[in-house]
Amino acid sequence: MRIRGLVVLWLLFSASAAIATAQAPDRIVYEGQTYALHTNPLGQYFARHPERHPREAQDGERVVMSTGLWRGYVATFAIEDDSMVLLDFEVLRPSDDPDEMSTRLVSEIERFFETPESRILDWYSGIMVIPQGEMIHYVHLAYASVYESYLLLRIEDGSLIDSVTFSADEFIGFKQRQFTVFRESDEYQEMVEYYSQDEDYDQDFLNQFIFDGGGFVESVMIDFHETTSTD
Numbered sequence: 001m002r003i004r005g006l007v008v009l010w011l012l013f014s015a016s017a018a019i020a021t022a023q024a025p026d027r028i029v030y031e032g033q034t035y036a037l038h039t040n041p042l043g044q045y046f047a048r049h050p051e052r053h054p055r056e057a058q059d060g061e062r063v064v065m066s067t068g069l070w071r072g073y074v075a076t077f078a079i080e081d082d083s084m085v086l087l088d089f090e091v092l093r094p095s096d097d098p099d100e101m102s103t104r105l106v107s108e109i110e111r112f113f114e115t116p117e118s119r120i121l122d123w124y125s126g127i128m129v130i131p132q133g134e135m136i137h138y139v140h141l142a143y144a145s146v147y148e149s150y151l152l153l154r155i156e157d158g159s160l161i162d163s164v165t166f167s168a169d170e171f172i173g174f175k176q177r178q179f180t181v182f183r184e185s186d187e188y189q190e191m192v193e194y195y196s197q198d199e200d201y202d203q204d205f206l207n208q209f210i211f212d213g214g215g216f217v218e219s220v221m222i223d224f225h226e227t228t229s230t231d
Contacts, residue, residue: 027076035151054112062094082160089107151163179211181220
């Protein structure tokens with residue numbers, strides 16, 4: 001088991017409403033169907049190359065910051081021949097009409113990922129979470145709401161290695177196993193050290209917040225098949 005490329009900033013306590021608000025998801029085309037993603041694979045890329053994020057681009061264009069889309073873009077991926085590729089990259093921009101306060105998503109893949117080679121995600125490793133069915137429990141926190149079932153895709157160095165479909169209870173059981181691993185990580189210990197300085201610090205509340213947010217699910221790479229239930 002291993003933890004790779006964990007980006008935990010969005011899990012930390014923040015006054016920002018963006019983190020506490022359900023987010024517009026990225027998308028993935030898999031076996032001929034388009035799904036919403038509860039992970040954001042380009043987060044790893046922009047963590048390594050922050051200067052390439054649309055917010056940092058010196059092109060005179062403004063990226064809109066929205067509480068429902070704090071990252072400022074929507075990416076669409078596909079699994080093609082068991083490899084992960086980027087199909088589209090839409091940036092949240094202001095309306096063309098200066099008198100309007102509305103926003104629009106503009107496809108800018110050719111601006112930010114200019115070549116076919118740059119759209120091959122051979123640098124990406126993680127577990128992609130695809131919710132399926134009806135929402136059965138709403139949580140006002142990023143991708144924390146619970147759905148009837150989940151399709152999980154395990155990607156290593158851009159290649160599809162494994163997949164599994166879990167019921168809601170099975171997915172929660174899988175998260176619990178992952179969280180046990182995550183609590184041994186340096187990232188978790190740093191979060192505890194940081195927030196334990198607050199006089200109102202509550203260990204149980206922090207653990208529940210991290211678990212519900214589920215940011216660790218993408219990067220805690222444990223076996224899907226060790227167990228498939230919470231029993």
